[in-house]
Amino acid sequence: MLLPKRTKFQKQHKGRIHGTAKGGTDLNFGNYGMKALQPDRITARQIESARRAITRHLRRAGRVWIRIFPDVPVSSKPAEVRMGKGKGSTDHWAARVKPGRIMFELDGVSEELARGAFERAAAKLPIKVKFVARLAAES
Secondary structure, eight states, X not given: XXXXXXXXXXXXXXXXXXXXXXXXXXXXSSSEEEEEOSOEEEEHHHHHHHHHHHHHHHTTXXXXXXXOOOOEEEEEOOTTOOSOSSOOEEEEEEEEEOTTOEEEXXXXXXXXXXXXXXXXXXXXXXXXXXXXXXXXXXX
């Protein structure tokens, strides 16, 4: 699973995810991509689960790029612990995703196969996504 090697601070505020993505909205590597349509935090487990769904569907053909990285520590307190006594320890890592962000890219496979792979990956994610393809004139 993905997680940062080291961070400057151990814990972060939750924050809110406002607006649309500022960068990472275009296809840079592959011909097909999966674009987020809603804002949310995507956990490292969800990213890994989606990646596995894609690679299994493609039967290891083509190339996959993951364009998001879980760099936000999400803390939680253990079950049945009273309120107070500070913030809990880091439970998992998440990536903040804004609408318009390309999350995964694919290349080296047919559009039909890419669409099927992204459909399976979308089932593993908590947000609505859209299939995007590079126009033939662009390449």
